[in-house]
Amino acid sequence: MHDPLRSQPNYDRLLDKLESMGPVTQEQRAAIRDLPIRVSEPKGDEDLVREGDAPKECCLVLEGFACRYKLLPDGRRQILSFHVPGDIPDLQSLHLRKMDHSLAALLPSRVVYIPHEAIRRLTHAHPRLTDMLWRDTLVDAAVFREWMVGLGRRSAYARIAHLFCELVVKFRAVGLAKDDTIELRLTQVELADALGLSSVHVNRVLQQLRGEEIIQMRTGRLQVLEWSRLTAAGEFNEDYLHLAAA
Amino acid sequence: MHDPLRSQPNYDRLLDKLESMGPVTQEQRAAIRDLPIRVSEPKGDEDLVREGDAPKECCLVLEGFACRYKLLPDGRRQILSFHVPGDIPDLQSLHLRKMDHSLAALLPSRVVYIPHEAIRRLTHAHPRLTDMLWRDTLVDAAVFREWMVGLGRRSAYARIAHLFCELVVKFRAVGLAKDDTIELRLTQVELADALGLSSVHVNRVLQQLRGEEIIQMRTGRLQVLEWSRLTAAGEFNEDYLHLAAA
DNA sequence: CGCAATATTGACCATCATCAATTGGCGTGG
DNA sequence: CCACGCCAATTGATGATGGTCAATATTGCG
Incomplete structure (x- = not known):
């Protein structure tokens, strides 16, 4: 479960995404590559984080497919989003202590967990990276909005x-x-x-x-x-x- | 429409909200109070920002009641959120160039517009304030998620x-x-x-x-x-x- | 007082849920 | 290699939730 390796080559997808938002300097790139990580390889249908948890790290999807969801008291489920490699589906846990929903792998996947503290140091040292990560969570919210339109108004x-x-x-x-x-x-x-x-x-x-x-x-x-x-x-x-x- | 006054006393509701998240120093408080603003007093049922716009400022609600919504091609509407004083409903426009939805006052209201550039300077100078504003947009997204559950699964x-x-x-x-x-x-x-x-x-x-x-x-x-x-x-x-x- | 917007009502109906089988695909153990 | 078992997909029958349409009643307000 634990992997002492750092600087795995797998920030590529995340870096690609950030670069699609704007230029990323070598220094910023290095800062991201130096983030400490813990690797995990969940099977399909495995919860990565659960509603009610107060995680101390964020989950970056390297390979596979994941979703976020909420359960109703009677067991019905609403899936809130799907996630592909390069996504950090629970980045919001950086600022919201308690999970209001769960995160699960839908397929056998590879993910890494990055400590909140490391991300916080990164963002405080690199305002431009903060903007990009913030932006990523805002796109997330934009997708929620579009889904709301579908759920509320579309056939x-x-x-x-x-x-x-x-x-x-x-x-x-x-x-x-x-x-x-x-x-x-x-x-x-x-x-x-x-x-x-x-x-x-x-x-x-x-x-x-x-x-x-x-x-x-x-x-x-x-x-x-x-x-x-x-x-x-x-x-x-x-x-x-x-x-x-x- | 334009109001040259600065340091209006009306950041109180916003400051209250930020303080509910954590301590705000005098310096940070002053930095917020010094943000340049443009006051507006929309009537009820008046659009403040429209889908497709690329605004250069954010809207802070001082008094009244507002909502965000999307229209479908056939004219049906989905309201996405309601907003009370202290909210910055379109803070996402700071990082997402083009509005994917509209913002409207539902009642005669008082709002101020704050230039993106000023907010950007503020956040780059005050990482703690960035965290708080970021957090605010994350709570926004959390409410979207809960609404999705309602729209998708509740009677x-x-x-x-x-x-x-x-x-x-x-x-x-x-x-x-x-x-x-x-x-x-x-x-x-x-x-x-x-x-x-x-x-x-x-x-x-x-x-x-x-x-x-x-x-x-x-x-x-x-x-x-x-x-x-x-x-x-x-x-x-x-x-x-x-x-x-x- | 009278308009215009909002709320209310009734009749009818469409979309989609539920329930209950049945079928098909596929991996595994014998 | 084949039968078993399991999960997912499919089908049919039935019905509930909630939509649409159209008329009427209210309410706020100038």
Whole structure:
């Protein structure tokens, strides 16, 4: 579980993301690479952090796929976000002591934990990096807002189309899309929990999207056959992902 | 529209909020009070910032009531958050160039606009203030998450009860609640747009909540008759508001 | 007093949830 | 290599929650 190594080569995805926001100096890059880390390789369906915890470190996803979620008293679940390599899904724990939701790996993944104290020193020493990390949490919030619109106002059909658009764009941004295809290992139950739907209904809408030849879904693989029809179906506009530089 | 005055006494609510997160030194307090501002007094139902804008300043609410929202192509609306005095609803614009949603006053209000450049200088000079402002945007995101759960998984009845709980707690936190009563000037259409419901259905559920003598609602006035039953109905737990110090 | 916005009501209906099987895919142990 | 078992996907039947439409009643306010 513990890994004494430092300066693993795996800040690359995170650095890529930060560089997409603006220039990163050699000094800043070095400061990030020097962050102490603890490596972990969760199996699929394993909680990384739980609601109620007061973690002392943040989790950076190196490989795999993760999500954040909340459980209701009766056991129903709402998935709040999906996370790809380069994301720090619980960066908010740096400033919010107690987790108001849980973080889980959805696939066997590789993550590193970075102590809050180290991040705090980093941010206090490098205001530009602070801005970038802050910005990252703000994009996070922007995605929440877009999901709220879907959950509150869009039909099941549009919601699913929209989520697929978002995932394709996010995967593409981290080099995990081959053309119009992504490796998406989500069960229909997981999709339903993200979309505020029942898995039965998700199943039916997926059949419709396939029948209309807008997408193709085989085991763990989503292929977009007609991007324009998918974005139209989901009323998708990627502005909310704020991929352009700050 | 423009007001050359500086050091208005109205940073009090913001300073109160920051102080609730941790100690604020005299120097930091002075730095905030010295921020240049432009005062504005929007009428009710007036947009302060619009989706697509690239604002060069942030908006601090001094008095009144505001909300953020998104419009769908067909004109339907999803309200994303409500804001009370002391809030900086569009602080995210400091790091996200283009607004992905709009900000509007719901009542005649008083707000000030603070230039991004001034805030940026402030944060780069005062890492502790940065942490606090960052934290504020993180609480914002935490509220989005809780709303997502409501929109995705809770019944109309629970959603409304939950929102009322949240509003009472938020109003109380800024001294705008008298005992169990708040001045809540929201139309049923506005409630519906926040809750992802139709106004007709909101009306019916409100009647139920009144009939059960859990709340009382007269014009612009919400009184909670039985807090325990309201929180139970809404499955409300205020942890997500992160009111306790960092 | 009269307008305009808001709230309320009733009738009807669509979307989506629930429940309960059944089918299919796939890894594993014999 | 094949049968078993498990999980995920699929299907059908039924019904509830909440939407839509349209009319009416209220309320605030100039």
